[in-house]
Amino acid sequence: MGLRFLCASLILLPFCFRLFKTVAIGDLLRSMLVGCLLGGALLSWIYAISISDTLAEGAFIMSLSVLLAPLVAWGLFRLRPVREFWLSLPFAIVGLMLLSLAQGWQGSVSQVWFMLAALFLALHFNFNSRFAQRVPVLVLTCVQLFVTGVMGLVLSILVEVWSEEIPIAIWGWFAMSVLFATSLRYLTQTMGQQRVTAANAAIIMILEPIWTVVLSVLWYQEPMPAQKILGCACILFSLLLYRGLTNPRIRAFIQRSA
Numbered sequence: 001m002g003l004r005f006l007c008a009s010l011i012l013l014p015f016c017f018r019l020f021k022t023v024a025i026g027d028l029l030r031s032m033l034v035g036c037l038l039g040g041a042l043l044s045w046i047y048a049i050s051i052s053d054t055l056a057e058g059a060f061i062m063s064l065s066v067l068l069a070p071l072v073a074w075g076l077f078r079l080r081p082v083r084e085f086w087l088s089l090p091f092a093i094v095g096l097m098l099l100s101l102a103q104g105w106q107g108s109v110s111q112v113w114f115m116l117a118a119l120f121l122a123l124h125f126n127f128n129s130r131f132a133q134r135v136p137v138l139v140l141t142c143v144q145l146f147v148t149g150v151m152g153l154v155l156s157i158l159v160e161v162w163s164e165e166i167p168i169a170i171w172g173w174f175a176m177s178v179l180f181a182t183s184l185r186y187l188t189q190t191m192g193q194q195r196v197t198a199a200n201a202a203i204i205m206i207l208e209p210i211w212t213v214v215l216s217v218l219w220y221q222e223p224m225p226a227q228k229i230l231g232c233a234c235i236l237f238s239l240l241l242y243r244g245l246t247n248p249r250i251r252a253f254i255q256r257s258a
Helices: 002-016 018-022 025-051 055-063 065-077 083-100 110-131 137-159 168-193 198-205 208-220 226-246 248-257
Strands: none
Touching: 002 018, 002 137, 002 168, 018 137, 025 055, 025 110, 025 137, 055 065, 055 083, 055 110, 055 208, 065 083, 065 110, 065 198, 083 198, 083 208, 083 226, 110 137, 110 168, 110 198, 137 168, 168 198, 198 226, 208 226
């Protein structure tokens, strides 16, 4: 993970090197703190996975992190979520439960770490949105990935034993994770957060588990039981409900019809 994020930041560096001169030192330091939040979230998540016997519950908790973001914004910045968010929230939660908790809920110590990771992600989501308004997106993303990579490498050196041999095939997957799952992923997320509120971004980001399910079916031929189909339908309905209620034209039509 450390090498993955460090390499991802180095890929972005040539595209934003000149932009660093336009950013104040204070904003660079704050961007590094945002990177610490991202690093804390990912490292807590990895540790939770390593000690967990019930990954489904952890997946559900982590998927709730984006829905926690508007609530964190409310507590930190007094940005109260709009009414439409509260109306669509129950459908999103039910959909995530149907996707994740096929075998019911089973408690474990790892869930505390999953909750900590989700809280870090919610904090990162909010601060990333705010700093994306004042720091160039490429610079902000590059700094965050670099800090996360350094945190991962330092922790790995302190507590892990590195393998003497790594299969060649692993490096291909590593390169893909660096380019697509890290550099492009966090760059596009930050670009999106620059243009929308935390609540809007949170509702859109709950589509992530749906993409995971769809790709697992197409790539690994995993079964698609009725429970997962219903879960995807609930999440899509929550998104459509939110977008419909926040659209001025649709809202005006509903008011005229009433």
